[in-house]
Amino acid sequence: MAQDAEDGPDFLDVEQHGWNLNSPLYTSRPPMNQEEFDKRFCYRTPRNSNILKERASALLRYYYRPCLSGRSLTNFFLNFFPILQWLPNYEWKNWFASDIIGGIVTGVMHVPQGIAYAQLAGVDAVVGLYTSFFPPLIYMFFGTSRHNSIGSFAVVALMSNVAMNRLFDARGELSNNFNNASDLNPSPLSPIIVSSTLACCIGLVTLAMGILRLDMISTYFSDQVVAGFTTGASVHVFAAQLKFIFGLSGLPARSGAGNLIMKFYDICKRIPQIHIPTFTVSVISIILLCIGKEFLNPLLKKHFKLTVPIPFELFLMVLGTFLSFLFHGHSKFGLEIVDHIPAGIPTPIMPDLTLLPELLPDAIAIAAVVMAVHISLAKIIAKKKCYRVDPGQELFALGFSSTLSSFFPVYPVSCSLGRTLVNVEANTKTQLSTIFSCTFLAACVLSSIIIVALKGIFRKIADLRRLWPLSRIDFSIWLVSFVSTVCWDVCQGLVISIGFALLTTVFRTQWPRWHFLANLSGTNDFRDAERYELIHTFPGICIFRFDSPLLFTNVDNFKETIHKAFQRWKRYQGAQLGLHVVGSTLRLRQTTSTPSLQIFTKLGSNGIVVPANLSPQSNLQRKREDDDENNQNERQPEDEDTEANTEAFPQDFNNQKTLEKIGSFDSPQHLHFIVDCSGFTFVDCMGVNALKEIFTEMRQQRVRVYFAAAKAPVRDLFEKCGFYEYVPKRNFYPTIRDAVAIARMRRNASSQNLLEESIIHRVYDEIETMQITQPEQ
Incomplete structure (x- = not known):
């Protein structure tokens, strides 16, 4: 018997008697119509159901059920504040070292990206530092993803700048991309106030979607829509940095359909006016970043078994700041610099709620992009690392991160793919950030960091070669999302991308096989x-x-x-x-x-x-x-x-x-x-x-x-x-x-x-x- 148990069942014997063992599955019956079939097997008519009514009932049960007992209320709060679940069970001996390493590296990456994307968002560099500090700290209490890195994101920063410029254009006022950085109590209608109010509006929209359990909206953002849209938006980001790379000023503002082509035309027309020192620093910065990220990082990771990449962006910022200060880059060579960055934590200021109606359309579009990118990335990482992510709770986490941090000078935030992958490689469980001061940093160095960071997004164009033989419809969705975003503004491109993706479902049913x-x-x-x-x-x-x-x-x-x-x-x-x-x-x-x-x-x-x-x-x-x-x-x-x-x-x-x-x-x-x-x-x-x-x-x-x-x-x-x-x-x-x-x-x-x-x-x-x-x- 022991030998039989060890060897397992006799499959030959099971195979010989398989028909008898499964005979109920193969029992023949006389042919009959549907009416006879239902009568023979006692068909039960289901009760009438209303999908909207059932959804509304489920939503009400979700909120009133915790009030029925103390235990239910405790479980509700534990689910609403996930930190209360994982912090008491934190394995300090096994996790703490990797959290420190990964947190420091991620925090170091936050600094250059936050400052660089602040320039893209049209606000001061110090706002990028605050954006890299407050939202991740708040997200830590509410989020269920262990690896997503909340903070600056190029596409969201660009959409924020577009929304800000649209508001200023509607009011007939001129926006200064760089106000006095030491002014933490700016005028009622300044870029800092508008960006913080926009972040508050995005947070309120996200909280509303969380309360109504509308996380299913993210399913309308297919991978092809997100990839094509982000790649097209990256072209806008790239175009916005060219004036800093070439040291050009006084370029006319462009908006509407075809604005990207007009921007390139304006830059090409002003090529004879390129500022040579700025352009030289930009080229050297891009070359150094590419060498470090593309050659040195893989080489060092292979020979020294490094688990996290070296933050060459931070090294470039330190080196650029030191050389600019040493050789008087601003006064002697005319390099545009970030200027003084105040230290310490600013005093909280209430967002200007009177701007919410005007910012609401852009806030809805940005909230949709933030939700789609964040939830899709969180699900992918959670599946890889074998843990569960609650999409509904993630909406609350994103909403509170934006709403509560909007009392400080910040711009809208999202999940960053690069920083999240660093967290995955370091096997982190929490998120840490740091604050760094860079007074004499040249603005063209920040633009170089942004352009090199876009390299990974531009590589998504290679998806077209893979999609063409697999699905021509998915190929067309990617291409339409990219072209519409490039040819129009970012928000219009997003609407066209989603609309075309939904239209393809109609095409699939209109001419089926x-x-x-x-x-x-x-x-x-x-x-x-x-x-x-x-x-x-x-x-x-x-x-x-x-x-x-x-x-x-x-x-x-x-x-x-x-x-x-x-x-x-x-x-x-x-x-x-x-x-x-x-x-x-x-x-x-x-x-x-x-x-x-x-x-x-x-x-x-x-x-x-x-x-x-x-x-x-x-x-x-x-x-x-x-x-x-x-x-x-x-x-x-x-x-x-x-x-x-x-x-x-x-x-x-x-x-x-x-x-x-x-x-x-x-x-x-x-x-x-x-x-x-x-x-x-x-x-x-x-x-x-x-x-x-x-x-x-x-x-x-x-x-x-x-x-x-x-x-x-x-x-x-x-x-x-x-x-x-x-x-x-x-x-x-x-x-x-x-x-x-x-x-x-x-x-x-x-x-x-x-x-x-x-x-x-x-x-x-x-x-x-x-x-x-x-x-x-």
Whole structure:
């Protein structure tokens, strides 16, 4: 026994008895329609539900349930303040060292990026330092992500500058990108006040989304939308730094569609006025950063096993500040510098709430970008590190980070990919920041840091090569997001990107794929006929599937597809049986050649001639052959069917030469058209009307229509719309197998009773006039 337990079960024995062990899964049942199926297995009608009402009830339960008991209230506060959960369980011995290393490195990265992006946001450098300190500190108490680094982000800084300039333009005032940095109590309408108020407005919008549990909005920002939009916005960031790289001043402000092209035009027109010392410092700074980040960091990481990258941005800032102070860069060479940065913590100031209505549209757009970038990155890192992130709680964390920090001079914040990856590499669990003072730092050095930081975002353009063979629609989403953001302003580009991404879902449903289905030989499965060779097709029975919800956007295409598929299938049936189908009736080939006599059979002494494959004897013989074949398939499922049964639908149904060989002799047999409804995940009212029209038109052509595998919600909709008053319930079947079985039985029954009907004499009058003779057997 021990040996058996050690070796595991005898798989050969299980395999031999597997059919008996799983016999309930393979128990056969007689074919039945949907009504009989529901009655046999006691179908239960679900209660009526209202999605909006259920969502509202769930939202109310989320807030009032903590008030029902002390334990629920305690759990609510523990979930609302995640720090109360992980701090008591903090493993100081294992985590503290990595947290210190990662926190210091991340904090060091905060300094140059915060100062550089402050220039991009149109505020003082000191605001970037405060932005790198207060929001991450507040996020630590509310966030569930262990690695996301909250702080400055190039795209958000640019959008903030655009919103600020729009406000100043609307009020007819001029914005100074650099006010007196020592003025921590600025005028009522200064860039510092506007940026702090904008951060407050973004925080309030994010808190509102958190209260309403609208984190699902982030699902509308696909990876392609985010990648294309951020890459396009990075082009705007790059263009905004060129005036500092070249040392140009007095460039006109541009906005609206095509403003980026005009900015490049203005810069190119002013190239003869480039400030050579500024341009030289910029080029040297970019070269040093590229060498350090692209060559030295990988080399040092490989040879010295470094877990975190060396912050060359900070080294460049220190070196640039020292050289600018040593050689009097500002007074002697005319380099623009950051100027004095005050030390200490500023006094909190209430944001100007009167500006909220004017800033609200831009705040909504920025909040959407912040939420999408942050939540998507948090989910990716959490999945990699095997912990859970609560998207709803993340909205509260982002909202409180922006709202509470807006009482200090800050600009809007977001999650930074670069700093977050540093946290991941250092395996940190908390976030730390530092404050650094850089009085004599040249502004062109900050622009160089920004441009080099954009390198990673610009590399996303390489995604296009990967997306093209995978999905042309995803490729188009990325490209449209990028082009629209580049050609318009950032906010307009965001709206166009999301709108086009949503529009592609309409395109996918408007022109979906459709297929003929066939039976896989030896099984009860029905699959696409064009994808398999070992298939079995049934004469007179067509199985059709439409791979899409049936909506107002595609009902016309659905009806056209049905007619096209039916005509194509009828031509195939005529080619297979030696018959031609006109309308819905089968017609014999009109020819007097000897080979055509093989499809006729004389019945009795009255000389009536009918197609051999429609005669009762041939039907009985074919039924016996089918039964023998099915029995053989059950005994040996791996055996192949005959060549005739393994033919897929040929691709040359539309060949007119086939039609020229077909004559005009009618047969009263019905055709059977089965619609596989498994692709109808949803049907609207126009879709219901389309199904009514299809059913009515087919019935007028003496075609039996079957609806198979319709989902329960779709059938419930049919019940509410009165669809069953036009289409009987007995035309619905639980599976394709049931519909095919019923159709085959009806065909066999109609074939055997064909000669007893008086209509056969009238149908075959033209056959007698042909005086076709066949020797008696």
